[in-house]
Amino acid sequence: MMKEKPAQPFPWKAFGLFITPIFLMNLMLPAHPQSSLDIAIDQFLDDQLFGVIGFWSSLFPFSSKVTANYVAIFGPLLAATSTYYAFTKKFESAKFTQLTLRRYLGVLAGGVMLPALFVWFFYLTSTDLGIGKGRYGNLFGSNVIFVSIPNVTLSLFTFVVAPFVVHRCLYYIPRHLIEKWLATR
Template structure:
């Protein structure tokens, strides 16, 4: 009973984000229980032929599990970001105060930062992959553990969702709001 009260107290964007993360943990639990067999090979060939294949956060320790999770992130993150953008537009018609008070040099630096981080995340989400079980030892634990990999993938998805929201605010909403303000003479 207390959990439902806590969940209902969360803001709508937080609830949307939490609901979008649940399939990552469900997929991780389901794929762990799935025996290696014909269904696994058909699922892998379906992902390779009809979806994006090996993209995004991936682990060579459990390739099929991470491939399914990465394809879910690649498909669901833009959709969830669109829902967050629509919610943001409805409830916050003007940009945040710190954005309005920012001088031009800092605004340009912020735009370049968001743009470069978004470019890297888009590259790894759709054109390449990030093998979490290889590389530096301090990050390898996420790729080697079946319990920690979904946490890593969920964090990746949250960053991707809110990065797309920030890119919308900086590159679409804020400039349009400025144009409307200048035309109205305020």
């Protein structure tokens, strides 16, 4: 007898559609603006959108700037999709039955601080991957494919996992704790 796999509530198809342009932009766009259209796009990104934010590389300033702005603009749409999935997919877990108020407050602090940290990485600061001299040298800043990996990885956590964490911390667990408290009264 085969057991059915539990349905994953994560929107993997939406995430796949979201990350495909990240790789395509880094592969297809030139490292520096060359044509008049590239220069116009670069100027538009600096003047009208976010400019240099998130993870980018000074070795590929144009393509990585376009990618970082794409993530900043379309990431919230992926987060909205994830939030929709979090609220509409059935979720029951025995892990939360023995959760005390003290543990919940710790989970709540982490569940709120982690998405705030990720938003800080994408919107409030810029990290130049082209100047890294860490243990592996300039691995993520010197290769066109590897420039995409930090954007994809943090997009997964920020726009797919974080809405589920926030849903669990701000909706599911408090509802479960209130129901448990009302049952003991």
